[in-house]
Amino acid sequence: MLAERELRELLQFVSPDPVLSVYLNTDPSAGNSDAYRLRLRNLLKGVNLPDDVAAIENYFQWEYDWSGRGVVLFSCAPQKFFRVYPLAIPVPDVVHVSDRPSVRVLADLLDSYGGYGVVLVDKQGARLFFFHLGELREQEGVVGEAVKRVKRGGASTVPGALGGIAGRTRHMEEVVERNMKESVEFAVEFFEANRVRRILLGGSDENVAQFRSLLPKAWQSLVVGHFPMNMNAGHAEVLAKAMEIGQKAEQRREELLIEDLITRAAKNSGAVTGLDATLEAVSGDRVSTLVVAQGYQQPAYRCTNCGYLTAKIMTTCPVCGGEVREIPDAVDFAISRTMRAGGDVEVIHASDQLIKAGQIGAFLRY
Structure with a gap:
């Protein structure tokens, strides 16, 4: 059962070792336990983290009771970090490797069903x-x-x-x-x-x-x-x-939210749209509500020292002078950082307006 305390723990956990995040749909309409295990093996084929893969496969082999409709797992074997959250709602099949748990899908579920x-x-x-x-x-x-x-x-x-x-x-x-x-x-x-x-x-x-x-x-x-x-x-x-x-x-609320976001961003009145401006606001912890299109992913650059995020190509952080490296999914980091700083995340499921505005934006604290 995923409560606020568990979510806060996930948001605060950052590791020097890779963290494997797995979301698996176990809705009965999607098959039986054999079908789920096959999908899981296919999802984990390209993951070169043998201890974490073994821990997850052992959980499904011996502990999971297959009674829910979805399950979320996070594993970092070197840090002895292993968390499992069976859910009563289905989830998309997702595998993600980073230095922290991927909470993108959880943010979507909390926005829709929380x-x-x-x-x-x-x-x-x-x-x-x-x-x-x-x-x-x-x-x-x-x-x-x-x-x-x-x-x-x-x-x-x-x-x-x-x-x-x-x-x-x-x-x-x-x-x-x-x-x-x-x-x-x-x-x-x-x-x-x-x-x-x-x-x-x-x-x-x-x-x-x-x-x-x-x-x-x-x-x-x-x-x-x-x-x-x-x-x-x-x-x-x-x-x-x-x-x-x-x-x-x-759905009605999301439509009004996007209209307000785009209008305020155009007037430079407490909101921004587009990846560049949004990542800048996230880096400054100025985001009260992050708004992102469902499934949107975009590589960007992150400082290994202070966590500064930018869509611009660079090797040195303009904030602290630390080393900047490319990351495959800046949106996942933006979601995690916003929630860690106490901001909200709105995942929008269908909006042509938001797509035209760059698929991401934010309402600002100041």
């Missing part, structure tokens, strides 16, 4: 879920006072007579409002504890609207969608619906 808070709400209470990388991490609930309906036809059912509508008294409305407020307070604590990045609301239109209106504005801004759902729905049903709605909302 930090979903889901609330099912009715007039009496709420059920709360936290889904991360396709797994249910937390599930809690709060139940308030029962809402008792009166029989239809009495004076209390006349609209306006007791501040209510047909079948509802003012007392009922007060109970509902009190329950909603308690549910919202409970939900805010739940969101904060789990560091939720996006929120989806399930229930009737009326209940969802009332719940959302009571949320603090900071949390309202994280609501990306809502859907009808029975309060007794199982977590698998809730997850499937949340992912469906969430992915559609993510």
Whole structure:
């Protein structure tokens, strides 16, 4: 299970020896265990790190239970570093060798599947879920006072007579409002504890609207969608619906993000696009959010002393005077450095606008 602590460890690990990173798709739709092992052997054919290859092959031979849909492994035998993270979501088959773990694919997965808070709400209470990388991490609930309906036809059912509508008294409305407020307070604590990045609301239109209106504005801004759902729905049903709605909302959000990035970069207003300008910002730890097209790779140059990144051909670092060497994938380094410095990474899956702008860009801290 990949939590923030594990991710932070990966980002901080830099080795004088090569680190082998392996992502393997083990989704049942992609075959069986024999097919996975064959793909793994083909992926590792060109890797000249026998101890690391042996460690990974031994793991799949004796330890992996093949119950997940993807698995991520990092190995650096000389440093006795070996980490494995089975996942509940499929991953692309990737092998990468560098001086640090390759977190490019993880950044994409975290961007797409990380930090979903889901609330099912009715007039009496709420059920709360936290889904991360396709797994249910937390599930809690709060139940308030029962809402008792009166029989239809009495004076209390006349609209306006007791501040209510047909079948509802003012007392009922007060109970509902009190329950909603308690549910919202409970939900805010739940969101904060789990560091939720996006929120989806399930229930009737009326209940969802009332719940959302009571949320603090900071949390309202994280609501990306809502859907009808029975309060007794199982977590698998809730997850499937949340992912469906969430992915559609993510596509719309990415479109707006790219428009904002390109507009601000053109005005020189806190954003840049293109590899040269982006690597310069990354090197200065000025990136608040790195934006990169999925699958984009580009060789560049990196200082072996201070880590300065540049797309320009050079042998001496202009910052510290250290030796500069060519690296096969500067984007992977940029992603790792941005996340290590506390910045966010947005992996864009389809955007002609971003491709025209150089496939990479960044919003700046200053």
